Amino acid sequence: MAQDTSQRSPASAATPARALLPLILPALLVGVLASVLLLLVEGVAERLEHVLWATLPDALDVGRYSVLWILVVLTATGVAVGLVVWKAPGHAGPDPATMGLDAPVLPPAVLPGLVVATALMLAGGPSLGPENPIIAVNVGLAVWLGRRAAPRAPGALWAVLAEAATVGALFGTPVAAALLISEALAGRQSEGPLWDHVFPPLVAASAGSMTTTLVAHPAFDLGLPGLDRPGWGDLLAALVIASAGALLTLCAVRAFPYVHGVFTRLRHPMLMLPLGGVVLGLLGALGGHLTLFKGLDEVGELAADPEGWTAGQFATMTVVKLAALLVAASCGFRGGRIFPAVFVGTAFGLTAHALVSGVHPSVGVAAGVLGVLLAITRQGWVSLFVAAVLVASASIIALLCIATLPAWLLVTGRPQMQLRADGTPVR
DSSP, X not given: OHHHHHTOOGGGGSOOHHHHGGGHHHHHHHHHHHHHHHHXXXXXXXXXXXXXXXXXXXXXXXXXXXXXXXXXXHHHHHHHHHHHHHHSGGGGSSOGXXXXXXXXXXXXXXXXXXXXXXXXXXXXXXXXXXXXXXXHHHHHHHHHHHHHHOTTSOHHHHHHHHHHHHHHHHHTSSHHHHHHHHHHHHTSXXXXXXXXXXXXXXXXXXXXXXXXXXXXXXXXXXXXXOOSSOOHHHHHHHHHHHHHHHHHHHHHHHHHHHHHHHHHTTOSHHHHHHHHHHHHHHHHHHHOGGGSSSSHHHHHHHHHOTTSSOHHHHHHHHHHHHHHHHHHHHHTOOOBSHHHHHHHHHHHHHHHHHHOTTSOHHHHHHHHXXXXXXXXXXXXXXXXXXXXXXXXXTTHHHHHHHHHHHHHHHHTTSOOSOBOTTSOBOO
């Protein structure tokens, strides 16, 4: 009997279709709900942003992005988020420096404070994106609701569905979620075909991405000049820029636990976050308004006119945005690091284009984003995907795959921009 079991074909261990079919409806519901929550939070944040950065300064007759107003709004944002973190149940979730895309399951009472802190952060201008806290909120809600609707289903199922759905909604495509899941499964032994494990979260990611696409019509293509036929110069540029971007970002990653430690010693959110807001205001005044916020809309402004700034200006925005990301992630603002990292990589790639006119802007941007994301996330597939989706050119994918190799050798085994609970970096 033991011999028969050992010789059983791999196909016989596959999850049967009748086991996957009942998961489709729950996955669709989780996907739609995750996208709706993301859109609601971003919609509220956009309305508040308009009030803070247009209505109020116009009414007060001060410049919308004057040095004074940037300092006032960023400091006030630190105070407001600090109050939420201090007084809200559960203190708006765990230390954001310890959170990645694989969110913990938070109690329902913690989620409203986390939502409010995230919306305030997005509106006020700190250099963080919505991904980490929104994933945490969706995971918490999905697990809480799922356990009541289907108590026999494993809690891990709802968490996986919510993570995949939110990633799909964030990027407007289920591909990023599929790549994340595949990368996670590669690190563990799983029985059965890969697609049996990917199928339910891919349904959720598809529902989340389609809901976002139909409602908000997101577009990640920056409209940069196309790369029809890459040459040896393009390959060399991709290799150098991706590796240089990774090395530059590793400097910030190396400083992350130390900067976080400085803010942690203040011990109270009403000291940590207002001080962080002041520092971010000073950085915003130095780098200009394009270095504020999560960075996705600002990336579009940079890409719309690659010749509109000098190499020095692009370099300044690169360093300031990277510093702002470091400070915002260290002082307690609730937010993720992927979207501002895209701005850092874009500005870095355009710096290379401004310095060497032979560097194609699409190659510079894609390679810069690739290197920066590899250093921050250590997510190879997602870094490749994000870098490629910004540039609508199939020929650039081969360049990026090759450029990944030396950049990965630089970042693998080194700390990433995420900490454990004891303050030591995750590797």
